[in-house]
Amino acid sequence: ASSTDYNNPPKKVIDGEEHAYFPVFYSQGTTCDITGKPRTTTVMYICIENARNQIHSLNEVSSCNYE
Numbered sequence: 001a002s003s004t005d006y007n008n009p010p011k012k013v014i015d016g017e018e019h020a021y022f023p024v025f026y027s028q029g030t031t032c033d034i035t036g037k038p039r040t041t042t043v044m045y046i047c048i049e050n051a052r053n054q055i056h057s058l059n060e061v062s063s064c065n066y067e
Helices: none
Strands: 013-015 017-026 038-046 058-061
Touching: 013 038
Parallel strands: none
Antiparallel strands: 013 017, 017 038
16 A cells, blocks of 8 residues: 655646545455455545535446546
């Protein structure tokens, strides 16, 4: 697992604008029917001024691995 440099966080383009985000990795989810391994997810907390608290997107980047 990699660590986040909070003084230089990774960035993601959302609606055409680049925003810093802070990833949090979760593991040991329910067992995946496809891989037989626990599901995992990375939640990317993104701070956008005047934005609502909401889920922007949910993607399955590989079998039972979500972002």
